[in-house]
Amino acid sequence: MAVTPKIEKAQTASASRISAILGKVNLPFFGVIAALLIFGILNLSYVLAGSTEYSLMRQAMGIGLGIVGMAVCWKIDYRIFExxxxxxxxxxxxxxxxxxxxxxxxxxxxxxxxxxxxxxxxxxxxxxxxxxxxxxxxxxxxxxxxxxxxxxxxxxxxxxxxxxxxxxxxxxxxxxxxxxxxxxxxxxxxxNKKLLLITIGLMVAFIAFVFIADPILDNIAGKDVFLKDYQLNRILVFLNEDADPTGAGYNLKQAKIAIGSGGLLGKGLGNATQSALGFLPEAPTDFVFCTIAEQMGFVGVFVLIALFGLLLGIAISMAMRTDDLFGKLIILGVVGMWLFSIFENIGMCCGLMPITGIPLPFISFGSSFMISNFLCIGIICSVWSRQRADAAAKISID
Amino acid sequence: MSPLILAIIIFVVVFALVLVGVIFFVRTRSTGGDLVVKQSLRRKDEIKKTGKEPKQAFGAEDTHNSISRNRTLIFGGISLAALAVLMGKSWALQILSGSEYSALSKENMTATANLPATRGRILDRNGVELVKNQISRTVVADDTVLENPNLVHRLSLVLGIPKEAIRARLMDETGGVQSSKAIASDVSMRAISFISENPAVFPGISIESRFNRIYPNGSLAAHVLGYSGTISEEELKSKVDGMNYASGDVVGKSGAEQAFERLLQGNKGTRTYKVDSDGKTIATLDEIPSDPGNDVKLTINYKTQKAAEKALAEGLEDCRKRRFKNAYCGAVVAMDVHTGAILAMASAPTFNPNNFIGGISSEDWEKLNSAKSNYPMNNRAISGVYPAASTFKAFTGLAGLTHKMVDKKTEFECKGTWVGMGRKYPKKCWLLTGHGDLAIVDAISNSCDVYFYEIAKCFYEIEDDQPTALQDYLRSWGFGAKTGIELAGESEGRIPTKEWKEEYFKDNPESSIWLGGDLTNLIIGQGDVLITPLQLACAYSGIATGKIPKPHIRGDVLNKDGQVVLPETFETSDLSPVFSEEDIQTIREGLRAAVTTGGVAKAFQGFGAKIAAKSGTGETGSEKRDDYAWIAAYGPYDNPKYCVTCVIEQGGGGTSSAGPIARKVLAQLLGLDGDKTVYVEESDER
Structure with a gap:
């Protein structure tokens, strides 16, 4: 009888420790990331089937290294960078x-x-x-x-x-x-709002100037001086895919065929003809979204974008609940990077955005990008855990 | 795993995560661990206590965060909008334009190749094969072989074909890019077994049985059958209705092969392949088998044809043995007098259609199309035009009877020379000693020219009122116009008129004057009149039966199961010459008398059937060229069944040169197997 309270106490102590750790970890955030990684690996396992250039092992190694890097970043107190x-x-x-x-x-x-x-x-x-x-x-x-x-x-x-x-x-x-x-x-x-608006105005003017002035400058100099021709082509081709039907336009056309032919339910995993038969270039990396759309259809696309939405939403809510401005800005900087990568990558596959080599976070094949993203997660966790600890400390002071 | 199950699993996972998230939020909220939650709780407590909004914000943190908090919310909104745009665009591509892109995707990954359809056979009226397809073992290479120079070298050694030739055949893409390429056909068994026993040494090489056109009887009926060959660029361009030709197809080039092309060709099948972006075949997706062409039966009787060609060859040889050294060309037509069905059609010299298989060398082509070889490709039975000579007397005589210029009893005296057109223009009978008094039956049987000059004179006298009465009558028997047989290359012949002569000789005004002499020439089938052996056969069939048949060569058309899909068609000719039954009977008697007692009698001595016939000897108007020998015959006389016409270019007299040929063909037709042809000594004859 005398032992029982002790055990209870020990149990409560360990329970509160678990809850304390859990309190510093945002589980939905990790859940969504895990879901995205599973989704990406599942897709790549079919896309890379029979490929000699890429291997799933390399992707898994990237994830493994990423997790190590994430742990390191998590351990570091982000505030030392301030x-x-x-x-x-x-x-x-x-x-x-x-x-x-x-x-x-x-x-x-x-x-x-x-x-x-x-x-x-x-x-x-x-x-x-x-x-x-x-x-x-x-x-x-x-x-x-x-x-x-x-x-x-x-x-x-x-x-x-x-x-x-x-x-x-x-x-x-x-x-x-x-x-x-x-x-x-x-x-x-x-x-300041005014300053932001002026900046946007200047950027629009600058971009317009570049597109008008670059061909003229090229002409005068007799060579590519500012933007390379292939860059200009890739930028412009999304406006008209027939402008460069064998180069960038071909890629865009094949990408759209891959996405569109997926339909509602897709062709089924492993039945991606566009990528498997080599019509779709860079299928595992830049155009990985097309392989998802082709194999799993709109349902797959919906799930993918919903997962990204959850990822960004949770990260933004974490930022909202972070009182430290530096930490908040770090989280939102990562979110901004992810949002742009997602929008640019999927957008270029659909013909909404110019074609650039930006991969899709957690889904595209590529170790550097994967590790970099995991480091970002580590930094976010570093911010979140320390904010939680501070908040808990404040409450106990209160 | 089906995409649906996968989607459901992913959905479940996502919702489970969301659920976990919600529970987590609720839990942290209940413990009050969150600063913001804490603040709002404190705010609520304050409101509860004082009943109004607290003036002072809680905590120093939220002053500097008020802007960034708003901005973060705006940023969240932008994120949401961006993802919604992506979702919308995917919806547009996948759901709204899904079928369109599906079609493009299919188009991307599929390629089709034609499967050749076996060309139909050509048979005689009893089903004897005149043209068939022969299985030829063909060495076929797929598209990997071209990239393998060692293999090409090995093939070159085994097949005995130069490497360059093999490469050229591999690069030929006329049969569709995916088609396997035939690199050698009719390969020796030794090479075949070597290749098939060493598949590892010959990757991408297979042995296929393909069909080649073959003419088993060699040159037999070559002109009727024609020949076939690879479709030419021009033929490919001039799209034939309903025919789906591809480069490399074998098509009929002449004769029945050409005339019945649509029936023989069949429908190609298609094989659909799955291909990758380099065009490499991955798998066969679908195959629509080809539909072989129909077998076409001809009205030709193999035995009659053989007899006719043999008779023609022997007859020509006989002519050359005598003094007609240039007798190399001729034609024979045998016809069913009632239906117009061609039973035999021979033309000399001839050619072997087998020489065209796999392409003919330009040297051989030159040979077949030169004056030296007498143009063996010409079907003289339908395209050769000759002066009709005395065979015409049956029709010109009937013209005289029909126009009431003479009747059966009308007699004229033949003194050998006729001056009916005036002393200045004497005309000779072939029998210079003269026939004496004779009526039309004897005039036909003995082929007396003078009798016909008298008729010509009558036509000359009515020329002011009816300038082309004789010509019109001859035209009504089908002369001067195509008979309409299915074969290409038929000639019209020529019935000269005043207008024609003026037009024809317009550069030479003296020759262009239409004279009485033109009529006297026309009436005995000499001068400018030209007819074809087929026209004459039709017209003599008309004499025999009273109704001119329309000639045809196509019999029943059979499908691959041997069922008749298109029966032989018997069209009636639209020719309806005017004559009375009595008059035509008079002509028939004349033709019969020619065989019994008249000019043709020598050629048909001891013939086992009653026949009627008329010979002719066409003047060439040149000392250097011998006369053209003609005969037209039908029989049996009382119940006509068959008509045979024969012409020998530069063969001399009709009875002696053409007569024996017609006799042999008629003997075959009438079943007189033991008939002995009598070669007649040449004499004065017409």
Whole structure:
């Protein structure tokens, strides 16, 4: 009889410890990520069947390494980055420019985006995460209000550094991701409405200018000076897929056929003729969405987009419940990156967006991208767990 | 796993996760662990206590967060909208345009190839094969062979074909890209067994049985059967209604092969393949078998045809043995007098349609189309035109009777020379000593020219009122117009008139004047008149029966099971010459008398059946060229069944040169197997 309360106490203690740990972990967030990974692996297992170029093992290794990286990031207190603006900026620039280094640098597909140290990876993927931390640290200093143009321009200046670096590769897709990350953080970080509107206006004018001026400049210089021709083609082809029927237009046309022919229920797993017979290029990587749409139909697409919706929704709700501005901006920077990647990748498959090489988070084949995403999850968890701990501490003080 | 089950599983997983999430939220809320929840609880407590909204915000954090909180909500809205746009676009592609893209996807991954249809056979009236298909073992290569130079080299050694030739055949894409390519046909058994016993050495090579056109009787009935060959570019371009030709198809080029092309061709099958983006075949998806062409029976009787060709060849040889060294060409037509069915149609010289199989060399083609070889491809029975000569007297005589210029009893005196058109224009009878007084029956049987000159004179006298009375009458018997037989290349012949002559000789005004002499020439079938052996056969059938038949060569058409799908058609000719029964009987008597006592008698001595016949000797108007020998005969006389006409170019006299040929053919037709042909010594004859 005397022992019983002790046991009860021990049980309560362990229960509260479990609940304390659980309190620091957002289970739905992990549930959705797990669902996306299962979905992606399931799809790839059929898409990669018979392929010699890609293997499912490599993807699994990417996930494994990602989980390790995530654990490391989770362990690190994100707040140490808040005052490391200059080191972050240097790391960012070094990462992005590393493919230009003589021995380890590596070019493929018209862009110098790879580094080879034993294994081949894209440092720009890591640079995305560093840029998120950098921009969040810069913007967080203004305490949620960026009213003066000077402050605003300072923020934009910090964003421009990695962007200009990435355009030397050149990698327009990643450049756009960086801009979206920065824009999201600056927007949520309390930038003045007027300043935002002026910026948008200037960007629209700039893009229009580029498209008009680039062919003229090319003409004058006699070579591609600003944007490469293939980049311009890829950008413009989504407006008219017949403009380049053998190159980018062919890809878009085949992508649309793959999606459209899936219908409501799809052709069934393993019956993706468009990708299996080689009509669809880059099926496991850039055009992975097409393989899902082709095999599983609109039902599969619905589930996929719903999962992405849940992922973003949960992450946004986590940001909402984070009191620390720096942590909140980090989470939203990641969400912005994911949202843009999803919209750009699926959008380019459907013909809504220009064709760039941005993969679909958690679904596309590719280790660098997968690891980078897991590091982002780790950072989000680092923010979330510490916020939960602080909140719990505050409540107990109350 | 079906996509539906997969979708359900994924849905269940997603909803389970959402459920877990909701429970988690509820739990954290109940423990009050969330700062925001805590704040709102405190706010609610405050409202409950004071009854109004608290003035002071709770906690220092929410002042700097008020902007970012709004902005985060806006950002959430943007996210939602972006995902909704993607969902909408997918809906549009997959549900609204799904069927359209499905079709494009199918189009992407499928390719079709034609399956050749076996061409129908051509049979004689009793079912004897005149044209058939022969199985030929063909070495077939798939599309991987071209990329394998070692294999091409091996094939070259085994088959004895140059490497370049094999490569050219492999690269030929006329049969559709997916079609396997035939690289050699009629391959030796040794090569076949070597290839089939060593499949590992010959990857992508298979032995197939394919069909080649074959003419088992060689040149027999070559002109009637015609020949077949690979479709030409022009033929492919001029699209024939209802025919689905592809490059490389075998089509009829002449004769029955060409005339009955639609019946013989059949319908191609198709095989649908699954292909990848490089066009490589992955699997066969579907196959619609081909529908073989119909067998076409001809009205030709194999035995009659054989007899006719033999008789023609022997007759020509006989002519050449005598003094007619240039007798190489001729034609024979044997016809059913009632139906117009062609029982035999021979033309000399001839050719062997087997030479066209697999393409004819240009050297051989030149040979077949040169003056030196006498154009063996020409079917002289329908396209050859010759002066009708005395065979015409049956019709010109009937013309005189019908126009009441003479009757059966009318007699004229033949002195050998006739000056009816004036002393300045004397005309000779072939028998220069003259026939004496004779009526029309004897005039026909002895082929007296003078008697007919008298009739010509009568026509000349009415020329002002009826300028073409004689010509019109001859036309009403089918001369000067095509008979309408199914075979291509038929000639019209020519019945000269005043208008024709003026037009024809317009550059030479002296020759263009229409004279009485033109009529006297026409009436004995000489001069400018030209007829074909087929026209003459039809017209003599008309004499025999009183009704001119329309000639035809197609009998029943049979499907692959031997059922008649299109029976032989008996069309009546639209020719209806005017004559009285009495007058035509007079002509028949004349033709009969020619055999019994007259000019043709020598050729039919001891013949076992009663027949009627008329010979003719066409003047060529040239010293260098010998006369054209003619005969037209029908029998039995009392109950006519068959008509035979024969012409020998530069064969000399009709009775001696053409007569024996007609006799042999008639003997075959009438079942007189033991009949001994009498070769007549040449004499003055017509």
């Amino acid at each position: 005052h490391m603006i200059i080191p972050l900026l240097i790391i960012d620039v070094v990462l992005i420019l590393s493919p230009h280094l003589p021995i380890i640098g590596y070019s493929a597909g018209g862009a110098t985006s790879w580094v080879k140290i034993g294994i081949r990876f894209q440092p720009a993927e890591l640079a995305k995460l560093v840029t998120i931390l950098l921009m969040a640290a810069v913007v967080a200093r203004y305490q949620g209000r960026i009213d003066s143009p000077k402050e605003y321009l300072k923020c934009i200046g910090f964003l421009c550094v990695p962007f200009i670096c990435i355009m030397t590769q050149p990698d327009l897709g990643t450049g756009l991701v960086l801009i979206i990350i920065g824009a999201t953080i600056i927007f949520v970080g309390g930038a």
